[in-house]
Amino acid sequence: MILGSSFERKRPNIASAFFYKAVKSLNKGGTIGCILPYSIFTSDTYTKIRQEIKDEINVSLAAKLGNYVFEDALTDVCFFIGTKAKSIVSPKLIWCRNEKNIAPETLVDLRKMEANNQQAIERNNYSIYYSPQFLLNNNWKVISLKNNTFKQNLDRFVLDGKLIPIADIFSINQGALSGIRNIFKLSKKDYSILPKDEKIYFRPVITNKSINCGNIEIFEYIWFPYNKNGIIIKKETELKTISFAKEVLIPQKELLAKRNGIKEWWGLTRPRNWQYEKEIRLYSNRFGNSDSFAIDTKGYCVIEEGNAFIPNIKLSIDDYYFYLSVFSSNIFDNLLSIYSKQLAGGDWYDLGAKYTNNIPIPNVDLEDIRESEQYYRLVELGNELAIGNAYVKHAIGDVVKLYYPNVKL
Numbered sequence: 001m002i003l004g005s006s007f008e009r010k011r012p013n014i015a016s017a018f019f020y021k022a023v024k025s026l027n028k029g030g031t032i033g034c035i036l037p038y039s040i041f042t043s044d045t046y047t048k049i050r051q052e053i054k055d056e057i058n059v060s061l062a063a064k065l066g067n068y069v070f071e072d073a074l075t076d077v078c079f080f081i082g083t084k085a086k087s088i089v090s091p092k093l094i095w096c097r098n099e100k101n102i103a104p105e106t107l108v109d110l111r112k113m114e115a116n117n118q119q120a121i122e123r124n125n126y127s128i129y130y131s132p133q134f135l136l137n138n139n140w141k142v143i144s145l146k147n148n149t150f151k152q153n154l155d156r157f158v159l160d161g162k163l164i165p166i167a168d169i170f171s172i173n174q175g176a177l178s179g180i181r182n183i184f185k186l187s188k189k190d191y192s193i194l195p196k197d198e199k200i201y202f203r204p205v206i207t208n209k210s211i212n213c214g215n216i217e218i219f220e221y222i223w224f225p226y227n228k229n230g231i232i233i234k235k236e237t238e239l240k241t242i243s244f245a246k247e248v249l250i251p252q253k254e255l256l257a258k259r260n261g262i263k264e265w266w267g268l269t270r271p272r273n274w275q276y277e278k279e280i281r282l283y284s285n286r287f288g289n290s291d292s293f294a295i296d297t298k299g300y301c302v303i304e305e306g307n308a309f310i311p312n313i314k315l316s317i318d319d320y321y322f323y324l325s326v327f328s329s330n331i332f333d334n335l336l337s338i339y340s341k342q343l344a345g346g347d348w349y350d351l352g353a354k355y356t357n358n359i360p361i362p363n364v365d366l367e368d369i370r371e372s373e374q375y376y377r378l379v380e381l382g383n384e385l386a387i388g389n390a391y392v393k394h395a396i397g398d399v400v401k402l403y404y405p406n407v408k409l
Contacts, residue, residue, distance in 0.1 A: 016040050016049060019080075023053050026084040032057070038064055038076035041140040042341070054135055057082035062134065063094035064142035065103045077103075078142070090132040095144045097125040098342050120145060147338045153405030154338075154360050163360035163403070169323075170282075171310045172353035175206070175303035176222070179259040179269030183252055184223040186244075191221040198242055201225045201232070206283055206296075206303040213291045213393070214328055214385030216283075216301065223249075224268070224302050226276050231267055239266055274310060275302050282309040282320055284327070284351045287343060289336060290393075292351060293327040295320050295386055307351055319364050321382030322375055326361055328385055328393060329400035335359045362403045374399050 015036050022032050040046050041062070063079035070077070079094070094110065096102045106126040113121050113128055120129035127145040133152070134140070143151065157163045166172070178184045186194075191202060205222035223244065225232045239245035249256065249266050257265040279299040284307045285292040297317070309323075326332060333347060340355035342348070349355065362369050369375055377399050384392045 012045065013037055013039065016046055020049055020053070023057055023082075023084075026057075028084055031081065031083045033081045034079075035069075036078050036080060038078040041078050041142070047138045050138055050140060053082070056084060058085050058087060058089055059091040059135060060089055061092045061094070062140060062142055064096060065094070065106070066096050066098040068098070068100045069103050090130040091134050093127070093129055093131050093134060093142050093148075095127045095142045099125065102126055122146065143338050147334065150334065150405060151338050157405060158360050161363075164363040165357060166309075166359045166361055167353070167357035169312060169361065169363070169365075171312055172356060173272065173274060173308045173310055174352065175286075175306050175308065176224075176268055176272050176275060177270035178222070178304065179262070180252075180256065183248065183256070184268065185220045186223075187220055188218065195243065198244060201242065201244070204301045206301050207305045208285050208287070211283060211285050211288075211292055211294045211306070213390040214294050214324060214382070215388045215390075216294045216296060218301070222268075222302055222304065224271065224275075225266070226271055228277050230273070230276065231264055233264070233266060236266070271302075272308075274308070280317065280320060282323060282327075283307065284309065286351060287348055288351055289347055289349060290328050290330065290332045293324055295324050295382075297386075307353070313365050315364070318379045319370075321379045321386065322364055323361070323382075324385060325378040325382040325396045326400055326403075328382075328396055330393075330397040331400050331404055332359075374402055 019034060019036055019040065022034065026032060040049070041064070059080070059082045061079065061081040065077045065079060067074055067076050076098070094106060096106050102125045106128070109121050109123070109126070110128055112118075121127065122129070122145045127148075129145045129148070131148060133148075134142075154163065158165070185205060186202065191199070194202070201223060202221040203224045204218040205220050206216060206218075207220065210216055210218060233239065233242075239250060245266065253265060256262075259265075259269050262269055277299070281296045281299050281301070281303070283294055283296060283301075283303050286306050315323075336342075336349040336351075336356075336359070337347070339359045340349035340351070343350070364370055364375070378396065381392045381396045381399070385396070
């Protein structure tokens with residue numbers, strides 16, 4: 001295998017093998033220029049490859065061009081130029097907003113920049129600049145110039161203990177997996193006409209359309225035959241006394257039983273045992289932005305298409321509303337653009353643990369934060385947001401920015 005010990009997993013993107021082989025084939029003083037999938041710059045899968053290449057090549061240009069470079073192709077495209085030489089240079093970075101027609105405009109400005117011997121160009125939709133710090137990390141994520149400055153200040157705030165990574169406050173858990181789409185769910189109307197003694201087997205389900213700007217709206221209910229001790233229905237014969245099971249589940253038994261890793265064929269594939277207990281939860285959509293967080297104060301909901309932020313420290317109800325405000329702020333959108341993976345078509349990001357664990361947030365466990373005027377104001381605004389008052393988002397942003405470096409965003 002071309003990648004050898006530099007790649008320990010199966011089925012790498014074939015472009016990584018060509019990239020690696022080309023670098024290894026360079027003579028001293030040789031230059032490589034190539035177009036690649038952006039995942040090779042950012043995915044943990046290619047960490048060893050990036051390290052080896054960095055040790056052999058002086059990177060002169062790294063560009064993130066987005067999903068709209070090639071017609072009818074969804075690949076997030078990056079561009080790489082490097083030389084096999086001993087001299088060390090600061091790489092030139094190109095960042096494009098992931099929208100149509102931005103990349104060509106950016107490349108026109110790149111030519112102008114080189115002709116005019118400019119050091120940096122900063123626009124709303126793209127940036128071109130030099131960054132000596134770019135190769136200090138194994139992740140080669142390219143961000144805008146203003147976010148690059150912001151991140152350097154964020155790193156100092158974390159070192160000084162003014163901010164703390166999300167992972168130190170929350171464990172971010174994925175929602176339930178049913179295993180087979182639509183079999184286990186009922187509409188709100190169908191749930192309402194269930195016999196009362198059967199409603200105990202269902203709970204409101206949060207999907208991607210349920211959360212909007214701090215508020216949860218329930219459209220469906222999911223079969224969830226679990227309590228704090230685990231599954232309620234121990235034997236298959238018990239299903240015959242439940243109308244939903246007789247009409248929906250039992251006729252689908254053969255299909256349901258084929259799912260991998262299940263204990264009871266009538267249960268969900270991955271119910272997530274932390275959902276057995278009904279506790280206050282902070283939830284997010286699977287993909288989204290600062291409008292994609294909400295609190296279930298009773299803990300009665302089950303999240304399917306999204307994430308639960310489970311606290312690693314003891315949090316009060318007020319603390320939950322504080323963090324709802326932090327995550328719902330415009331500052332948090334900027335943090336997502338720095339740390340997370342942007343999806344094609346706009347300011348939408350992956351909100352899973354892989355991309356959000358390292359985002360710096362205020363540490364509510366510190367007394368000077370929990371007893372501050374800003375804390376009480378954000379708790380108040382978080383409560384307003386949770387009851388549907390989306391107009392407070394601007395006020396939330398004005399308060400949250402006081403915890404972060406003073407950089408114009």
